[in-house]
Amino acid sequence: MRRLNGQPSALPFAFSRSELDAIADGIGAAGFEVRLLPAETLPPGSFHPTRRQYQSTPILHHARKVLDGAGDLMAKLLVLTDADIYEPGLTFTGGLAELGGKTALVSLARLQSGDRTKLVSRAVKEGLHELGHVLGLEHCRDQKCVMFLSRSLADSDVKGSAFCDKCRAVLGRAAR
Ligand code: ZN
Numbered sequence: 001m002r003r004l005n006g007q008p009s010a011l012p013f014a015f016s017r018s019e020l021d022a023i024a025d026g027i028g029a030a031g032f033e034v035r036l037l038p039a040e041t042l043p044p045g046s047f048h049p050t051r052r053q054y055q056s057t058p059i060l061h062h063a064r065k066v067l068d069g070a071g072d073l074m075a076k077l078l079v080l081t082d083a084d085i086y087e088p089g090l091t092f093t094g095g096l097a098e099l100g101g102k103t104a105l106v107s108l109a110r111l112q113s114g115d116r117t118k119l120v121s122r123a124v125k126e127g128l129h130e131l132g133h134v135l136g137l138e139h140c141r142d143q144k145c146v147m148f149l150s151r152s153l154a155d156s157d158v159k160g161s162a163f164c165d166k167c168r169a170v171l172g173r174a175a176r
């Protein structure tokens with residue numbers, strides 16, 4: 001797996017309230033009704049002391065518990081974290097989703113390049129991308145589609161923050 005251009009940061013870079021609102025608006029603009037939940041610490045068991053990274057699957061399991069506790073059967077939960085995350089066998093992962101499930105995760109650790117506006121925009125796109133997987137979408141070959149697989153920050157910047165017509169059609173069929 002190729003590394004994205006950005007290196008993981010040593011320090012957390014919490015979003016401001018207005019940045020979080022901008023991310024929620026961006027995701028909402030794609031047709032989602034968004035509600036922000038309070039920040040939580042990552043489950044301690046997900047931290048790998050030697051790799052100094054967090055494993056993504058236990059974070060998704062935790063997210064699933066939070067979501068089940070909320071009691072909204074139709075809701076999906078997207079977790080944004082500044083932690084660098086991985087899955088066994090991979091150097092890192094930018095995000096993970098339960099395909100056709102309920103929860104998704106995006107790491108911002110390798111999406112930053114010092115430009116906060118771009119970071120917010122990438123968070124929207126990669127968040128929508130993982131939500132697309134949650135809704136059953138696979139990767140799309142259209143470079144402008146949010147379901148295009150970003151292999152670099154440039155890929156993330158080139159793609160739009162919307163589903164292409166083809167992906168929207170699949171979403172429409174799934175919703176029926
Ligand atoms: Zn993907």
Ligand code: ZN
Nearest residue numbers: 140145164167
């Ligand atoms: Zn598409």
